[in-house]
Amino acid sequence: MLAGGVGAARFLRGLVQRADERRVRVIVNTGDDEEFYGLHVSPDVDTIIYTLAGLANPTHGWGLRNETFNTLAALERFYGRAWFALGDRDLATHIYRTQRIRDGIPLSRVTAEIAARLGVKAGVIPMSDNRVRTFVKLRGRPDALPFQEYLVHRRARGAIERIELRGIEAATPVPAAIEAIESSAAIILAPSNPFVSLGPILGLAPIREALRAAKNRVAAVSPIVGGRTIKGPADKMMRGLGHEVSPLGVARLYADCVGLFVLDNADRRHIASIESLGMRAIATDTIMTTPARAARLAGIVMTALAV
Amino acid sequence: MLAGGVGAARFLRGLVQRADERRVRVIVNTGDDEEFYGLHVSPDVDTIIYTLAGLANPTHGWGLRNETFNTLAALERFYGRAWFALGDRDLATHIYRTQRIRDGIPLSRVTAEIAARLGVKAGVIPMSDNRVRTFVKLRGRPDALPFQEYLVHRRARGAIERIELRGIEAATPVPAAIEAIESSAAIILAPSNPFVSLGPILGLAPIREALRAAKNRVAAVSPIVGGRTIKGPADKMMRGLGHEVSPLGVARLYADCVGLFVLDNADRRHIASIESLGMRAIATDTIMTTPARAARLAGIVMTALAV
Numbered sequence: 118m119l120a121g122g123v124g125a126a127r128f129l130r131g132l133v134q135r136a137d138e139r140r141v142r143v144i145v146n147t148g149d150d151e152e153f154y155g156l157h158v159s160p161d162v163d164t165i166i167y168t169l170a171g172l173a174n175p176t177h178g179w180g181l182r183n184e185t186f187n188t189l190a191a192l193e194r195f196y197g198r199a200w201f202a203l204g205d206r207d208l209a210t211h212i213y214r215t216q217r218i219r220d221g222i223p224l225s226r227v228t229a230e231i232a233a234r235l236g237v238k239a240g241v242i243p244m245s246d247n248r249v250r251t252f253v254k255l256r257g258r259p260d261a262l263p264f265q266e267y268l269v270h271r272r273a274r275g276a277i278e279r280i281e282l283r284g285i286e287a288a289t290p291v292p293a294a295i296e297a298i299e300s301s302a303a304i305i306l307a308p309s310n311p312f313v314s315l316g317p318i319l320g321l322a323p324i325r326e327a328l329r330a331a332k333n334r335v336a337a338v339s340p341i342v343g344g345r346t347i348k349g350p351a352d353k354m355m356r357g358l359g360h361e362v363s364p365l366g367v368a369r370l371y372a373d374c375v376g377l378f379v380l381d382n383a384d385r386r387h388i389a390s391i392e393s394l395g396m397r398a399i400a401t402d403t404i405m406t407t408p409a410r411a412a413r414l415a416g417i418v419m420t421a422l423a424v
Numbered sequence: 425m426l427a428g429g430v431g432a433a434r435f436l437r438g439l440v441q442r443a444d445e446r447r448v449r450v451i452v453n454t455g456d457d458e459e460f461y462g463l464h465v466s467p468d469v470d471t472i473i474y475t476l477a478g479l480a481n482p483t484h485g486w487g488l489r490n491e492t493f494n495t496l497a498a499l500e501r502f503y504g505r506a507w508f509a510l511g512d513r514d515l516a517t518h519i520y521r522t523q524r525i526r527d528g529i530p531l532s533r534v535t536a537e538i539a540a541r542l543g544v545k546a547g548v549i550p551m552s553d554n555r556v557r558t559f560v561k562l563r564g565r566p567d568a569l570p571f572q573e574y575l576v577h578r579r580a581r582g583a584i585e586r587i588e589l590r591g592i593e594a595a596t597p598v599p600a601a602i603e604a605i606e607s608s609a610a611i612i613l614a615p616s617n618p619f620v621s622l623g624p625i626l627g628l629a630p631i632r633e634a635l636r637a638a639k640n641r642v643a644a645v646s647p648i649v650g651g652r653t654i655k656g657p658a659d660k661m662m663r664g665l666g667h668e669v670s671p672l673g674v675a676r677l678y679a680d681c682v683g684l685f686v687l688d689n690a691d692r693r694h695i696a697s698i699e700s701l702g703m704r705a706i707a708t709d710t711i712m713t714t715p716a717r718a719a720r721l722a723g724i725v726m727t728a729l730a731v
Contacts, residue, residue: 155523185494191516194541205512209498216462234501 118143118305121314122161123178123348124340125307126168131411132305133169133239135419142240142297143169144324146309147224148251148282148317149264153201154192156211157218160265161314162228162243163210170235178348181206200270225291242297244318247288251313254279264313273350277357280312285320298327303422306337308403310351311370312358319374328374336377336418338403339364343383347404365390372396377421379403379414397421425450425612428621429468430485430655431647432614433475438718439612440476440546442726449547449604451631453616454531455558455589455624456571460508461499463518464525467572468621469535469550470517477542485655488513507577532598549604551625554595558620561586571620580657584664587619592627605634610729613644615710617658618677619665626681635681643684643725645710646671650690654711672697679703686710686725704728 118129120143133141146161160179167173167181174180184204193199203211210231217227223246232241252261255275267273298304309315319325328335344362345352352362360366364380365387371378372394380387381403391398399421405411425436427450440448453468467486474480474488481487491511500506510518517538524534530553539548559568562582574580605611616622626632635642651669652659659669667673671687672694678685679701687694688710698705706728712718 154519155526156519185492185512187492187512188495188515188519191513192519195516195520195538205492205494206498208495208515209502212461212463212495212499213502219462231502 118307119309119315119318120144120161120165120307121146121309122164125161125309125314126164126173126178127405127411128305128307128338128415129165129239130168130408131405131413131415134408134412135415138169138238142242142293142301144242144244144291144294144297144318145228146314146317147243147245148249149268149313150248150250151201151263151265153203153211154196155215156203156208157215158201158203158211159214159224159228159243162241163207166210166228166232166235166237166241169232169237169239169241172235180204201265223291225293240293240297242291242293244294244321244324245288245290247284249282249284249288249317249320251317252281252283253277253313254281268350273353277350277354280316280354280358282317282320285317288321290321290324295323295327298324298331301331302334303419303424304328304331304335305418306335306371306375308338308340308347310340310346310349310354311367312351312354319371325374332374333376334422335375336379336422337367337371337375338414338418339367339378339380339384341367341384342381342403363387368394368396368398377418379418379421425614426616426622426625427451427468427472427614428453428616429471432468432616432621433471433480433485434712434718435612435614435645435722436472436546437475437715438712438720438722441715441719442722445476445545449549449600449608451549451551451598451601451604451625452535453621453624454550454552455556455620456575457555457557458508458570458572460510460518461503462522463510463515464522465508465510465518466521466531466535466550469548470514473517473535473539473542473544473548476539476544476546476548479542487511508572530598532600547600547604549598549600551601551628551631552595552597554591556589556591556595556624556627558624559588559590560584560620561588575657580660584657584661587623587661587665589624589627592624595628597628597631602630602634605631605638608638609641610726610731611635611638611642612725612729613642613678613682615645615647615654617647617653617656617661618674619658619661626678632681639681640683641729642682643686643729644674644678644682645721645725646674646685646687646691648674648691649688649710670694675701675703675705684725684728686721686728 150159174182251264253267254261355362368391378398385400388398457466481489558571560574561568662669675698685705692707695705
């Protein structure tokens, strides 16, 4: 699976009910990694790990359940008001990650260590050990904003002009990511934001090439349902960047590397146009309000890929 | 004041009742600073700051009051059992200190920032911006142990053979420390461990020289009462290193730079021998079980120094 954060985590929660978790590998976006208080935070990676570990906060979509925020309150005495919520238990993950990276251990290995210590059986693979940073250029602002600042601090306000993936040309994928794509019977692009969640992963040329070569085994689940996203600013981004805000708009972005497109029943009318892009398209209920619904959706995707 | 941790903090709590806190400057030992989880922890500095800020835990002698330990519990999933208790609010101090030091800010400036943010009005001056590390060599062990490992992890067990102050020759004092000694009407060596708390401070040659030049303005309060310490392993250390475990044994260590030695009434019999070392000696009640008793002791020391 190729994954961003919350939408991907929801799907994954279903997938591991239909597949042996030990055989699942998740390639995760690190473009919105950020340093807070000198600590390396990997929001998408942690959302995936905490979800698989059964530790994720069920209401927020980020962070841990039963979390406290005492360190953050004390940090505010030094740094002023915090706009990115880091819980006390969550901070332990960032402290560990930061120390290991400072010791020269690649992010991919540190990520595997964190996943293992928290009891995750799936492979969690950050897309690259190199630093790629997603920036969002808003209309009327001179500088592009780091993604978390745009999403969390500014609550995704403002008209988007451009997405910049700084460092993407120099970055190389983690070898395990390529290996996973080449050797898996089914590859699923999660219903994540196509620009800022899957965009950085697909922006790594060897990953995109590997997906193209595997196209018949690759499915994508639309993050757009009925003209909008379930969560996050993907719809606003599509509009701002001049794309049609529909599953067809998403499918166009993936036409070279996706063989099966899964959209919601509400968007059935797009099936023919999507198939004309050179991929199969199926419609089903894609709203994952419960783990059971997520599992059902994962089952449908896998069946359609003939797994 | 020259200070280690707990004993110094108790005295200081009294001193600021007798003196204007804004005119008090505390030169603090950093020899037992340690890195935990990649974070720079300054145990003595923090004990002094938290005490002056009125935030210190009244029972432990370290850390903050009303503290929680949720991050530490989560860190144990990555690092195994923790032997050094770092509270959630306390961690904010270490995270801030670590980031600032990594940004190239000297420890002395970062310490002043932390003290100011927590509302401390006294000057808190770490002895040096350079790294000095106190090691304890125990009989029967090949390697010397970092001080915190000896004190906290091994609970000060084992026969002490030698104290090593690694880096002390290359280290220079913070200029403000020298300036404080030169310009203060009264300089007080807190009732701290003479080897591992005041030893590193006095081991900085320019500090010792400045104290010698100011000898008549320098008082020391004995950390040994009735043949033992109130808290900590100073008595064991003195014995292990071949010193007499008494105020006289302590006074001998300070003979070149202390003009007034303050000992407990229980040790009156040592007055004459101490005075024969070339300093005045006075006996009083030095047990600081309450802030009022600490204030009384501070008043006596200042009066005896004619402040």
